[in-house]
Structure formats: structure tokens, C-alpha cells
Amino acid sequence: MREPRDVHELSLCRSLIRQAARVAAEHGAPRIRRLCVRIGPLSGVEVALMREAFPLASRDTPAEGARLEIATAPVRVHCPRCAQETEARVNDLTCPRCGDWQTRLTGGDELLLVSVDLAASAIESPTPSNP
Amino acid sequence: MCQTCGCALPDHLQHASSEHDVHTVAVLEGLKAHNDAAAGHNRAHFDRAGLLVVNLMSSPGAGKTRLLEATIEALGGRHRLAVIEGDLETENDARRIRAKGVPAVQITTGSACHLDATMVHRALHALPLEDLDILFIENVGNLVCPASFDLGQHASVTLLSTPEGDDKPLKYPVMFRQSDLVLITKADLLPVLDDFEVAAVEAHMRRLASPAPVLALSSRTGPLDAWLAWLETGLAERRRHVFRPAPDGERLLTRPGAPYHAPDHAQDHPLDSSRSPAP
Ligand SMILES: Nc1nc2c(ncn2[C@@H]2O[C@H](COP(=O)(O)OP(=O)(O)OP(=O)(O)O)[C@@H](O)[C@H]2O)c(=O)[nH]1
Ligand SMILES: [Mg+2]
Ligand SMILES: [Zn+2]
Ligand SMILES: [Zn+2]
Numbered sequence A: 001m002r003e004p005r006d007v008h009e010l011s012l013c014r015s016l017i018r019q020a021a022r023v024a025a026e027h028g029a030p031r032i033r034r035l036c037v038r039i040g041p042l043s044g045v046e047v048a049l050m051r052e053a054f055p056l057a058s059r060d061t062p063a064e065g066a067r068l069e070i071a072t073a074p075v076r077v078h079c080p081r082c083a084q085e086t087e088a089r090v091n092d093l094t095c096p097r098c099g100d101w102q103t104r105l106t107g108g109d110e111l112l113l114v115s116v117d118l119a120a121s122a123i124e125s126p127t128p129s130n131p
Numbered sequence B: 001m002c003q004t005c006g007c008a009l010p011d012h013l014q015h016a017s018s019e020h021d022v023h024t025v026a027v028l029e030g031l032k033a034h035n036d037a038a039a040g041h042n043r044a045h046f047d048r049a050g051l052l053v054v055n056l057m058s059s060p061g062a063g064k065t066r067l068l069e070a071t072i073e074a075l076g077g078r079h080r081l082a083v084i085e086g087d088l089e090t091e092n093d094a095r096r097i098r099a100k101g102v103p104a105v106q107i108t109t110g111s112a113c114h115l116d117a118t119m120v121h122r123a124l125h126a127l128p129l130e131d132l133d134i135l136f137i138e139n140v141g142n143l144v145c146p147a148s149f150d151l152g153q154h155a156s157v158t159l160l161s162t163p164e165g166d167d168k169p170l171k172y173p174v175m176f177r178q179s180d181l182v183l184i185t186k187a188d189l190l191p192v193l194d195d196f197e198v199a200a201v202e203a204h205m206r207r208l209a210s211p212a213p214v215l216a217l218s219s220r221t222g223p224l225d226a227w228l229a230w231l232e233t234g235l236a237e238r239r240r241h242v243f244r245p246a247p248d249g250e251r252l253l254t255r256p257g258a259p260y261h262a263p264d265h266a267q268d269h270p271l272d273s274s275r276s277p278a279p
Helices: A008-026 A047-058 B033-049 B064-075 B092-098 B117-124 B173-177 B187-192 B198-207 B225-242
Strands: A031-039 A067-072 A076-079 A084-087 A104-107 A111-119 B023-030 B052-057 B081-085 B104-106 B134-138 B155-161 B181-185 B214-216
Touching (some): A008 A031, A008 A047, A008 A111, A008 B023, A008 B033, A031 A047, A047 A067, B023 B033, B033 B117, B052 B064, B052 B225, B064 B081, B064 B092, B064 B134, B064 B181, B064 B225, B081 B092, B081 B117, B092 B104, B198 B214, B214 B225
Parallel strands (some): B052 B155, B081 B104, B081 B134, B181 B214
Antiparallel strands (some): A031 A111, A076 A084, A076 A104
């Protein structure tokens, strides 16, 4: 089992928080309440490890105690032969219709910060996401 | 939907009344943006110097360093080489390369599971890029984490040693589908392995929609011809890019002798200053 400090999810989680904190600063918001992230299975990021890394990476940042919401994106390929886009599997990106392997990935490798919820006041201490 | 703040949370009741001022800001930004910017910067350094940069990745012990040693010998001084070593725990690999007369820069970052573009940026300034033809980056032995970080290389090569089994592309699709070349190493062991099919690796690569060539070789017995030919092709490709006619105002090409950065820019470089220290 990989330890949280040894996985690349931790460095990506730090990037996530840095980006969210920058948005918060731009809006003059002292606290981040929620981060919405979109992750595809071909991004190389494991959702479970991202969740595990979040409390550690967010400590002493405006995102401490924020909710991390992760939506997973489906793997999709476009087949030029069929001129169609279809859902595919992570280790089978051939066209499910005609079997051709020369497809183009159109979804499933996303790793995106979609939105952040900002709180204008820092009055209340945030609800810890991990007790 | 939560009436207080408009969020879509089912447990919206946790929004205390004092938090009615929560608002959502759309961002839509890639989490790798920071690393990608650093990688782009590295690539600009490499392109300016006109060298070919190859990122070698594999599971631990698949033969990255041994391949480099054999490659150095096989090229026999035909090209000016250097290696950035991502063996984070020891100096062993860098020593092995230096013993062959090739400069090696060791990246030391403790127990990281991958190299990132900022680490490579620090290392590249310790090398005379202008005087090199090929720079190899030996990544950390790991088939998972290195796949997520562009280093600024021109080509990614994944080594798969025969004892690991021919099914690895399907088990590590993220790594293998990003590879420009798959090198099956330790091919001298094929006669004693009854279930490794080189053709199966190739079939798996196509299943990942990858056109990457698959070459089998042994660093122990050679020959390395196909691998060396692939390198020569890559190098010729690089040089064609560098010597293309410079568009007007392209500073990098019109001042060939000028350093891309001040020599000390690694210290106060924005790429470095934005990198927060590990807690
Ligand atoms: N039989 C055989 N053994 C090889 C070959 N290439 C490498 N080895 C052996 O495999 C072992 C590991 O090789 P290295 O080159 O150190 O592997 P590496 O990928 O650099 O390992 P890490 O840097 O630790 O990830 C050594 O004992 C090598 O001698 C080969 O072509 N044939
Ligand atoms: Mg090695
Ligand atoms: Zn099709
Ligand atoms: Zn630089």
C-alpha cells in the first residue's frame, strides 16, 4: 500500500489547493467551503488517494475543512472510420463498433478544478471533512 | 437544491445561516497547469539547444541504467550524451553513468515517486545543454506516478522487462498509452520464459489506440541496432526543427549565443518560487 506522502496524488492535491486559494484570494474570500473536481480514469490519478491526500494537503490553507467533491469522467473515444464517439474502457480504447484501434481519446483523461465555493466570512470554524 | 446558497449538496443543511454569503466560482483549470508550464519552459531550453531529450520510464529494475550503459558503449562517442538521474535514494545510477565517461546529474528529492518538471529544471541548469546531442532522463522506477508529469521531454520510452510479463500495457494503460516507444528489455531471457509474447505487447499497445513501435532488445548481449536507429531518427527530427528558417522576431534563433536565461535564474525563477516547500 502506498503511503499518502509517497503518491503523486499528494502533489496534485497541493496544486489543486494552490489554484483554489488563488481564486479565493482574487475574490477576497478568506475561506474555501467546497472544491469540485473532475477526474478521468486515464488521468493517472486515483480518486481514493486524492481524497486521502486532501486533509493533509489542505492543512493550514484556506481550504482546510472544505468539502472535496470529485466527479469521475467517462472514457470516450472518437472513431474516424465510424465518424462516431462512443464510451470505451480504460484498457480498451478500440472502437466498440468496428474494432478499429486508430481512435482518438475524447474524454477520460481530465484532471480539472471545475469550481470552488467561497465564503466571504471566516466567522465560523469550518466543519472538518475528516473527523 | 439548497435555498441558502444555491449549491447542489444533499446535505445543504450544514450551511449555517452565517454562511449565506457562500458563492460558487467556476474555474475549469487543469490541476497539472503548474507542472505543464514548467515542462514547457524546459522544452524551450531543450529546443533552443537543439538536443533530443528522452524520458525513460519503467518499473524498478527493468533495466533503465543498464540500457544507458549499453547505449553509451554502442554509440561509442558518436553523440554527446548526458543523463539526469532520478534514482532518488542513492548515487549508484549516476556513478554507473559517470564511470562510462558521460556527465550525470543526480536529482535528490528524498522519497518522491516520480520526477516533475521543476526538479528537471533545476537539474538541466547543471548541464551544458548547448554542447549536447542527446539527454536521457532516467525517471524513478515506477509504472504509475511518472506517467502524470510532463518533464519537457521530446519522447517518452517505457521499458518492459520480459520477467514482468507481457500484460503490463493493459495493467498500466496511463503509462503505456503515453509512450512513444516500448522497449522490451532483457530479451536474452526470452528462451527461459515460456509465456512472454512480444507480439502480445504490440497487440496490447494497439488496444490502447497507440501507434508506438515495440522493440525487443537485450542490454546484456545486444544488438541495440533498432533502438539506436530510433534515437538517430529522433535526433534528425530535432535538428530539422532547430534549423528551420527563423520567423521574424524569433529572438531565440536570431541570437544563437545568448543564454536563454541568466545563469543564476534557477534561484529566482518564477517556476521555483511558486513551488511551496513540503511541510
Ligand atoms: N539478463 C539481463 N539482465 C539485465 C538486462 N538489463 C538489465 N539487467 C539486469 O537487471 C538488473 C536491474 O538493471 P538496472 O539497469 O539497474 O535497472 P533500472 O531500471 O535502472 O533499476 P532502477 O533504477 O532501480 O529502477 C541488473 O542486475 C541488470 O544487470 C538485460 O538485458 N538482460
Ligand atoms: Mg536505474
Ligand atoms: Zn469504428
Ligand atoms: Zn529555465
